[in-house]
Structures are given as C-alpha cells and as structure tokens.
Amino acid sequence: MPDTKENHDELTEPQEPAKDAAKPQAPEPAQKHADKHTSKSDSAKKPLPTVGLPVFIVCVVAAVVVGVLCGHFLLGGGSTSFSLNGTTKLTSDQLDSTIAEYTYDGKTNKVTAREVLAQNGSVDKFADSDGNYTVPAATDVISYARNQIVLDAAGNQNITVSDDEVDQYANKMFGSSDYSQIASQYNIDEDTAKDTIKQSAVMSKLRDSVVSTQVPDQPTAPTKPADGAEDTPTADYAQYIIGLAGDEWDADNNTWKSQDGDYAKALASYEVKSDSATYAAAQAAYYVAQSKYSTASSQISSEWTAYCNELLSKATIQIGSLAV
Known part of the structure; x- marks a missing residue:
C-alpha cells in the first residue's frame, strides 16, 4: 500500500x-x-x-x-x-x-x-x-x-x-x-x-x-471453623459481617438499617447480631462484598x-x- x-x-x-x-x-x-x-x-x-x-x-x-x-x-x-x-x-x-x-x-x-x-x-x-x-x-x-x-x-x-x-x-x-x-x-x-x-x-x-x-477493599473469605461447627454462631463471624457491611449496619439497634440494603437482602435468611452469626452467614456476606469489588473493578x-x-x-x- x-x-x-x-x-x-x-x-x-x-x-x-x-x-x-x-x-x-x-x-x-x-x-x-x-x-x-x-x-x-x-x-x-x-x-x-x-x-x-x-x-x-x-x-x-x-x-x-x-x-x-x-x-x-x-x-x-x-x-x-x-x-x-x-x-x-x-x-x-x-x-x-x-x-x-x-x-x-x-x-x-x-x-x-x-x-x-x-x-x-x-x-x-x-x-x-x-x-x-x-x-x-x-x-x-x-x-x-x-x-x-x-x-x-x-x-x-x-x-x-x-x-x-x-x-x-x-x-x-x-x-x-x-x-x-x-x-x-x-x-x-x-x-x-x-x-x-x-x-x-x-x-x-x-x-x-x-x-x-x-x-472497596478486596474482601478476604471468612475462615472456616476448625472444629467443623459451621452452624455455631460466633462473635467473630458477626464482626466479620458487620465489618463488610459498613454503614448498612445499625450498631445502636443491633440490626440492619434497612431491609433493602445489599447485605440485608443477601442475609435475610440468617440471624445476624453484633455478637452472633454463623459461618454460612459470613460466607453470604463475603459473596456480596466480592461482587461489589468485582463490579467496581470492572x-x-x-x-x-x-x-x-x-x-x-x-x-x-x-x-x-x-x-x-
């Protein structure tokens, strides 16, 4: 050419x-x-x-x-x-x-x-x-x-x-x-x-x-219970979830600020308190955080x-x- x-x-x-x-x-x-x-x-x-x-x-x-x-x-x-x-x-x-x-x-x-x-x-x-x-x-x-x-x-x-x-x-x-x-x-x-x-x-x-x-911070997956008790609520898993949820969590009332939030909807079938949550609930929160991270990265x-x-x-x- x-x-x-x-x-x-x-x-x-x-x-x-x-x-x-x-x-x-x-x-x-x-x-x-x-x-x-x-x-x-x-x-x-x-x-x-x-x-x-x-x-x-x-x-x-x-x-x-x-x-x-x-x-x-x-x-x-x-x-x-x-x-x-x-x-x-x-x-x-x-x-x-x-x-x-x-x-x-x-x-x-x-x-x-x-x-x-x-x-x-x-x-x-x-x-x-x-x-x-x-x-x-x-x-x-x-x-x-x-x-x-x-x-x-x-x-x-x-x-x-x-x-x-x-x-x-x-x-x-x-x-x-x-x-x-x-x-x-x-x-x-x-x-x-x-x-x-x-x-x-x-x-x-x-x-x-x-x-x-x-x-947002790239989330780290929750640690699986060493004893295999995945259905046993712990304060560590509760704090893990609250840490990911940030301002979606109402600390004063020990619950979600709104049921319309991403974390509240994803964890609707789990009982989450400031000192009590299961490994399964923590996993569900992790998936929400990872999705948010991926979306922002894209x-x-x-x-x-x-x-x-x-x-x-x-x-x-x-x-x-x-x-x-």
Missing part, C-alpha cells in the same frame, strides 16, 4: 498480551495503602508473577484497552524515509536507525529499533550468532508507541513518581523491591527492570487520577479503557515494516 495520508487502515483490535496468564490484573491485587482506587490485603509477600516483566507494562495499558482505536497505520514503503525495503535483519550500527514514527498531540516522535528491543530487556540478548538483530515485530513497535503516548499524557499532567513510590509499587505488584531479584526472575538487566516498573507506576498513578470509581477498567482510547485515537503511527 502506498505510504500516503489518504491510505489509512484503522487498527481497531490490536493484538494484546495473553491476559489470562498468571500476572497482576488491572485493577491491581489487594494491597494495604492509601490509594483511593486500590485495595487492601494482608502483608504477606506475593510470589513474583510468571508473565514476562516487559509484557507487564503493556498489560497496564494495552491489555486493559480492549478494542482500542490506536490511530491509523501508515504502512511502510513509498515516500517514507524509514522504509526497511524488505530488510529482516539489522546490524549493530543500524539499531539507532528510525523504524517507525508516531504522532501525538501535534508532535512527531521517531522510534528506533534499539528503543523497541530495549523495552523487552537487554538489547544484546537479541543478537544472533552473527551479531545481527531481527527487525522488531510491528506489534512490539505499536506497544512501544502506546506506552510512550500514555507516559506523555502523564508528563503533560506533571505526574511523576519518587524512588520510594517505585519501591512501594514494586512491592505491591511483585512482592519485592529487590530489582536485581526481579531482573533475574525475568532474565533482564536490573536497569530495565526498574525502568519498566517505574513506567508502570507512572501509568498507574495517571489511571488513579483520571478514574472516578473507588474500589467500572474502573471501563473508565481507564475509555481514557486510553481517547488518547490513542488521536495518534497516528507509521511503521517501516509489518514483520512479525
């Missing part, structure tokens, strides 16, 4: 990472912190995600943006100054050559092969036995451009993160702020690991600034998707190769 402004192909459904893999999902897993859009959990460290770390930053933006309109493709060839003319390999001195351009907010930015490769780890590891490098796949180029556009939007809003905030984010998402350990886990260098996590933290902070929905995802769609729909990208 000739590389002209008149020949655009809309990218309406970009390829996204395998979001069903074991990885942090958006919104993030529960964690204790003051962020109004995230949630609490216990202080036990979570295992490191098994998804590749460079994919994770894409997940923060791209995997949440299902069916995103990422501007238009302007295919390589014709008059473009960076057409690869059928090249599938690059020498080391060609890594800083422009392989794509994206335009956002009136500014055109060049993309080099080195930049695209670096988002997936140390550039050197991509060299073949002859010291040459495979031209980055078009999907990787688009992922790089997407990330940069969202980071640009954060920069336009003066959103930054301190070293302490990066450490907190790493601990929340990876269970550790030991970047050498994280880098080793994903077979990348430490600088790439920290830079990737920093960018992801910035995106998360941007998201929290643009979405309005507040996510709403945040929708709001963030809409925001990213708005950003990316204003962008155009020219790619010198559609290599895969």
Whole structure:
C-alpha cells in the first residue's frame, strides 16, 4: 500500500498480551495503602508473577484497552524515509536507525529499533550468532508507541513518581523491591527492570487520577471453623459481617438499617447480631462484598479503557515494516 495520508487502515483490535496468564490484573491485587482506587490485603509477600516483566507494562495499558482505536497505520514503503525495503535483519550500527514514527498531540516522535528491543530487556540478548538483530515485530513497535503516548499524557499532567513510590509499587505488584531479584526472575538487566516498573507506576498513578470509581477493599473469605461447627454462631463471624457491611449496619439497634440494603437482602435468611452469626452467614456476606469489588473493578477498567482510547485515537503511527 502506498505510504500516503489518504491510505489509512484503522487498527481497531490490536493484538494484546495473553491476559489470562498468571500476572497482576488491572485493577491491581489487594494491597494495604492509601490509594483511593486500590485495595487492601494482608502483608504477606506475593510470589513474583510468571508473565514476562516487559509484557507487564503493556498489560497496564494495552491489555486493559480492549478494542482500542490506536490511530491509523501508515504502512511502510513509498515516500517514507524509514522504509526497511524488505530488510529482516539489522546490524549493530543500524539499531539507532528510525523504524517507525508516531504522532501525538501535534508532535512527531521517531522510534528506533534499539528503543523497541530495549523495552523487552537487554538489547544484546537479541543478537544472533552473527551479531545481527531481527527487525522488531510491528506489534512490539505499536506497544512501544502506546506506552510512550500514555507516559506523555502523564508528563503533560506533571505526574511523576519518587524512588520510594517505585519501591512501594514494586512491592505491591511483585512482592519485592529487590530489582536485581526481579531482573533475574525475568532474565533482564536490573536497569530495565526498574525502568519498566517505574513506567508502570507512572501509568498507574495517571489511571488513579483520571478514574472516578473507588474500589472497596478486596474482601478476604471468612475462615472456616476448625472444629467443623459451621452452624455455631460466633462473635467473630458477626464482626466479620458487620465489618463488610459498613454503614448498612445499625450498631445502636443491633440490626440492619434497612431491609433493602445489599447485605440485608443477601442475609435475610440468617440471624445476624453484633455478637452472633454463623459461618454460612459470613460466607453470604463475603459473596456480596466480592461482587461489589468485582463490579467496581470492572467500572474502573471501563473508565481507564475509555481514557486510553481517547488518547490513542488521536495518534497516528507509521511503521517501516509489518514483520512479525
């Protein structure tokens, strides 16, 4: 296809990472912190995600943006100054050559092969036995451009993160702020690991600034009675239920404030007092809390998707190769 402004192909459904893999999902897993859009959990460290770390930053933006309109493709060839003319390999001195351009907010930015490769780890590891490098796949180029556009939007809003905030984010998402350990886990260098996590933290902070929905604390399931007495009322289960129900519970009258509340309706067949409730009642309350959490999480995802769609729909990208 000739590389002209008149020949655009809309990218309406970009390829996204395998979001069903074991990885942090958006919104993030529960964690204790003051962020109004995230949630609490216990202080036990979570295992490191098994998804590749460079994919994770894409997940923060791209995997949440299902069916995103990422501007238009302007295919390589014709008059473009960076057409690869059928090249599938690059020498080391060609890594800083422009392989794509994206335009956002009136500014055109060049993309080099080195930049695209670096988002997936140390550039050197991509060299073949002859010291040459495979031209980055078009999907990787688009992922790089997407990330940069969202980071640009954060920069336009003066959103930054301190070293302490990066450490907190790493601990929340990876269970550790030991970047050498994280880098080793994903077979990348430490600088790439920290830079990737920093960018992801910035995106998360941007998201929290643009979405309005507040996510309630992610509930923890009630502990099953050790003696198997699931029908024996206890004060612990009562307090568990009241803690989840919040202002739906009338402490002064030791009952529900209204029978129309979500918890009151779900637990209508159970007797709940401030010092007495069964495990089964606690389970019913847990299901209500989990449903509320899931609904709010989905709403945040929708709001963030809409925001990213708005950003990316204003962008155009020219790619010198559609290599895969």
